[in-house]
Amino acid sequence: MSVSRQTIEELQSKARIIRRHIVEMIAEAGSGHPGGSLSSADIVTALYFHVMNVDPKNPKWPERDRLVLSKGHAAPVVYAALAEKGFFPKEELLKLRKTGAMLQGHPDMKATPGLDMTTGSLGQGLSAANGMALAAKLDNKDYRVYVIMGDGEIQEGQIWEAAMTAAHYKLDNLTAFVDHNGLQIDGPITKVMSPESIQEKFKAFGWNVIDIDGHDIQQILEAVEEAKTVKGKPTVIVSKTVKGKGVPFMENQVGWHGKAPTLDQAKEALEIL
């Protein structure tokens, strides 16, 4: 696939803006999950600013592509993308997690324009994405469904129930990402409860599996295009990422899973970003 160098650079710079929003909004909120939001920033940017067919003026447009953020605690990354895309004013980002705000701590599709599913309780998003993909098949619509899971999240049994369903019903209009940053709240995923090998598991469940560097925009876009060509089975893009990516003092630090930076720390982070 030919994506111009210029497009890649534009997306990279958009991802930087998304990361800045993430740091700012979580610091302002005083709580939230920066690590996993930053690790999926390149994937979310590539999807919203290059891949997905959505209309900010008509968020419920029936033909739109859908994204389910199954790892709902990374809400800030999607909120930042939706605001940059024009679904709602950017000022809303600084009201994150505050009483009465449209941006809830975890995604609430009723409150936030552009959100396709309510998530936050881990393990539930893939099932919902399957339902959307089934609906597309029933209605002969050609929209595609994307879902982002965490590598800790896939410890949930429901993910594997849903993995069976997606393969059983040949949901080739569904593309899943595993944001494989290797860390969960209590420590490295391999220490807490190893989901390895993620690739072999999905393969065994009947999925097409693609391995990429989840911070390489080119690789993300190529994988998404490849997924579109695979017929008769769903695709999972296992994306190797760095938790806290882009903010050196957060990178690969499990402590930054669910902790807000202080205003000084945020300042430091923004100077680098």
Add this chain to the structure above:
Amino acid sequence: MTKIATREAYGEALAEIGADIKDIVVLDADLSGSTKTAVFAKKFPERFFNIGIAEQDLMGTAAGLATCGKIPFASTFAVFATGRAFEQIRNSICYPNLNVKIAATHAGLTVGEDGATHQSIEDLALMRALPNMTVISPADAVEAKKAVKAAALHEGPVYLRFGRMAVETIFDEDYEFKIGKGKILREGKDVAIIATGIMVGEALKAAHILEKDGLNAMVVNIHTIKPIDEEVILQAAECGAIVTAEEHTIIGGLGSAVAEVLAEKKPTPMRRIGVRDKFGQSGKPDELLKLYNLTAEDIANAAREMKR
């Protein structure tokens, strides 16, 4: 009187309305023969999805379909629907207020021989606690059919409770069903029996028993546990004594819902007929109803006790 299980009526109703309402899709978790969704599946195979023995995924998939304008009916046994998948119903269906109908069969002790693991006695309590959820518990096949149709036309999540056992048909085809509207089936002034599900039939029998004692019992059918019909409950309270009857634990179901209304609006002496904080067990449905004091005689006794 003909005896038909409410689950039979559910399957027939689905197949009937499926022809008109094209957005209806049906999902099951490997129990389509028992829940009777197989009747729909046979008629509309392209709109039926067997999710396998995976109730959490069943509810999540239904939620996803609902976001795209479908009207999913998700079916399995009541204990698995509301217990195994409670949190999926809470977070993926009720919180986003999605248009999913959870149609659960094999509720209550009358599951019979399969025993306690399969006898849901707490589903009404669980579903009633969820914001946005409408909870319906039909008394017979006629009401069940009408409830399915009403649920399909209602926008938002609905829990429908059906039984395994064939029960006497109480209502005729002209019977009018409206979600949230209780029905006085028999006027009376001495005591009011408020019942739901298969206990409505027992309540009517209890009223006959009480008549012989010179007690004139009102009988109220509450098919919608939530939102509950406060008006009809307050009307029943005019009798000065109330007995509730449900094939469910006395904690959190119909009895609790009625008590909540009365405690706030019109404190009235009452007794609750239901499973008294115990699990069920294997046995013939009728024997279990006797053993757990869920018969017309038990209702009548509770009424007499209050009028003594």
